[in-house]
Structure formats: C-alpha cells, structure tokens
Amino acid sequence: MDELNKDALRPLVLPFDRTAGDEMQSLIDDASVTLSIAMELAVSGQWSVGIGIGEVRKPLPSITRAASGEAFERAREAVTAAKNASGNIAVSGQNPMAAQAEALLQLLVSVARKRSAMSVEAGILSDQGLTQQQIARQLGISQQAVSSRLQSGLWQESRRVRAVAESLLEGADL
Numbered sequence: 344m345d346e347l348n349k350d351a352l353r354p355l356v357l358p359f360d361r362t363a364g365d366e367m368q369s370l371i372d373d374a375s376v377t378l379s380i381a382m383e384l385a386v387s388g389q390w391s392v393g394i395g396i397g398e399v400r401k402p403l404p405s406i407t408r409a410a411s412g413e414a415f416e417r418a419r420e421a422v423t424a425a426k427n428a429s430g431n432i433a434v435s436g437q438n439p440m441a442a443q444a445e446a447l448l449q450l451l452v453s454v455a456r457k458r459s460a461m462s463v464e465a466g467i468l469s470d471q472g473l474t475q476q477q478i479a480r481q482l483g484i485s486q487q488a489v490s491s492r493l494q495s496g497l498w499q500e501s502r503r504v505r506a507v508a509e510s511l512l513e514g515a516d517l
Contacts, residue, residue, distance in 0.1 A: 393421025
C-alpha cells in the first residue's frame with residue numbers, strides 16, 4: 344500500500360487507505376493509472392480487485408475511507424464479484440462499457456498469469472521501450488529468443504487489448 348501511494352508515475356486523487364481487514368481502496372481519476380494498478384494487483388494473485396465507476400461526493404475528505412458516492416458503492420460490489428471472477432478482477436458501473444472492460448481485464452489477467460518468467464523478463468523490458476536487439480543484448484540471448492518470448496507471452500496482443508480496455512473504462516465513466 345505504501346509503495347502504491349508513493350508511486351509518482353501513477354498519481355492518485357486520494358491515497359490507498361486500509362478500509363477493513365485486508366482490504367484497501369483509493370480514488371483514481373485516470374483510466375491508465377487505474378488499469379496499471381488493478382492489473383498489477385490482480386496478476387499477483389494475492390488480491391481481489393474491484394473497480395467502481397460513478398460519481399464521488401464532494402468535497403473530498405482527506406482520507407479515502409471517509410469518501411462516499413456511487414463509485415465507492417460500485418467498488419464494493421466489484422470487489423465482492425472479483426472474489427469469484429476469472430482473474431479475481433471485476434468492474435462495476437452503470438454504463439455497459441464497464442462490463443466490456445471487465446471481460447477484457449479478466450482476459451488480460453489470465454494471459455499474464457500464464458506467462459513464463461523468461462517471457463515476463465523480456466516483456467517488461469519491451470514495455471519500457473527497449474527494442475528486441477537491446478533486450479537481447481541486456482539478457483545475453485539472441486533476438487530470435489527475445490521474439491519467441493514476447494510471442495509466447497502474447498505481449499503485442501495484450502498491449503492492444505489493454506488499450507481497448509483503457510478506452511472502455513474511460514467511456515464507462517462519461
């Protein structure tokens with residue numbers, strides 16, 4: 344929780360706050376940041392992740408657990424659903440795009456959980472913008488091996504699906 348709150352590259356409107364037992368929540372107004380954090384937590388296999396989409400009562404309190412509104416009510420619904428959902432991730436929102444985003448996120452988490460450690464190693468470097476040649480040099484393997492690792496992990500396809508999921512989350516919040 345502390346690491347998520349200190350990550351300057353993923354800004355939060357309200358920081359993660361423990362709400363009950365092993366549960367935590369935050370307020371995020373950026374679909375890309377939401378997706379990044381939700382995927383990281385869900386892929387770990389240690390969290391059930393619920394994304395709630397809706398209005399938030401203003402003015403905002405100083406601590407997340409004191410916040411209220413439709414987004415928080417829907418997040419509670421989504422966390423409950425995530426406990427039994429594919430990939431342990433769920434989205435709740437009034438707009439039908441929320442259900443579409445949920446389907447894609449569940450697929451992305453399932454793909455990510457099946458990746459080999461070698462595929463993840465190459466994929467992380469690729470996500471950081473390195474070319475396959477640069478990744479090959481850094482890992483001490485051939486470019487063909489890098490290509491094979493990225494293909495077996497469905498990295499290119501996952502990036503494209505992730506972009507669609509992000510667009511659906513943005514649209515669901517309109």
